[in-house]
Amino acid sequence: MKTLKKIILPVIIIAFASCEDVVDVEVQEGPKRLVVEASLDWEKGTEGNIQTIRLRESTPFFNTDTDTGVIGASVVVTNNSSGDSYIFADQGNGEYLTTNFEPVLEQTYSLRIEYNGEVYTATETMTPVTDITRVFQDREDGFDDEVLEVHVVFTDPEEEGNNYLLKFQREGDLLPDLEEGEDEFVNGNEIDWWYEIEKDEDTHTEPFKPGDVVNIEMHGISRAYYDYIKILISQLGGVGLFESTPVAVKGNCINNTNPDNYAFGYFRLTQVVKTSYTFVEE
Incomplete structure (x- = not known):
């Protein structure tokens, strides 16, 4: 115990002393990635025909630039059972809109995004909710x-x-x-x-x-x-001294052209009250 105290005391002194210095840390920046916000939520009691998908590019942690919306992409959602496809039109600000989507519970849908010569896809099922x-x-x-x-x-x-x-x-x-x-x-x-x-x-x-x-x-x-x-959600709670550092969480959007250049975000279909x-x- 005495030996442990002898070790801890100098460490504490050094830690407090170091707080007086300003340290410039060079943060390594990862590659820009496509970020997909494709939440097709069907509120009970509505038609659910108006849906929006948002695309943007990821930014470094300390970057304050919020104008990262992706334009010029092709975005299509298809009902895998009926074969019906819904084109999401580019709004010129990172949003892609459709007004004729037909949500069907328990049906599986596929998302296809073409951007910068690469194709991203995802599959999900429209999931019901109780009242x-x-x-x-x-x-x-x-x-x-x-x-x-x-x-x-x-x-x-x-x-x-x-x-x-x-x-x-x-x-x-x-x-x-x-x-x-x-x-x-x-x-x-x-x-x-x-x-x-x-x-x-x-x-x-x-x-x-x-x-x-x-x-x-x-x-x-x-x-x-x-x-x-x-x-x-667990990462949104913040990072304490002894907690694990948040890491990038991969969603279900796969880059079929270049798997290493995966996208962030998720394609989900939910019923909501x-x-x-x-x-x-x-």
């Missing part, structure tokens, strides 16, 4: 019994293998919170999913209060997308 049956507020189930939380209640279908992506965004907040779920241990049961916001003085984040409105989305997602988004809740005085 939200009730939304209410409480203080009992969260990490802090003095903080308001919102509860989303739904019944998981009897079929095994249902996966969910829930998005919560309080009106006025810049970004939503994402949470993923599976039915491995709750298959066929009623599920009460709660969500709270904890106070964070560093980010000036405050818990829910009466009058706050939270918008809620629940998506039915494939198992492959569940595995993908679970990793991304949306609702909102306004917190009230108790």
Whole structure:
């Protein structure tokens, strides 16, 4: 123990002393890659015919340039069963739009992108979602019994293998919170999913209060997308001193022309239910 203390003490002194110096670190830049944001979400109660796919190029971590939209690409989605194809027209700003998409539950679709002489493809199935049956507020189930939380209640279908992506965004907040779920241990049961916001003085984040409105989305997602988004959500939580460094997570978009030049992002097709809740005085 004495020997260990003798080793640790000089290390601590050196660490604090080094904080006084400014160190310029040259960050290695990777190759630019195509980033595919192809989330075809079909809200229940709508036709789902208007869909947008976004393409851009990746940028270095410290680059503040946000004008990286890709133009001039060819983007087509095909229903593998019917053979119907839907052309996504270039809008000149990195967005590609179609107004005649026909979503069919449990049908498999293929995405094909041609860009810079290379062909990218991906395949995914339109995944259904159950209905939200009730939304209410409480203080009992969260990490802090003095903080308001919102509860989303739904019944998981009897079929095994249902996966969910829930998005919560309080009106006025810049970004939503994402949470993923599976039915491995709750298959066929009623599920009460709660969500709270904890106070964070560093980010000036405050818990829910009466009058706050939270918008809620629940998506039915494939198992492959569940595995993908679970990793991304874990990385969104930040990196601590002893946590693993986030790494690039490959999606399902494959470069058929040059496999080494793979794309980031994902091609997903989900059915989604949306609702909102306004917190009230108790």
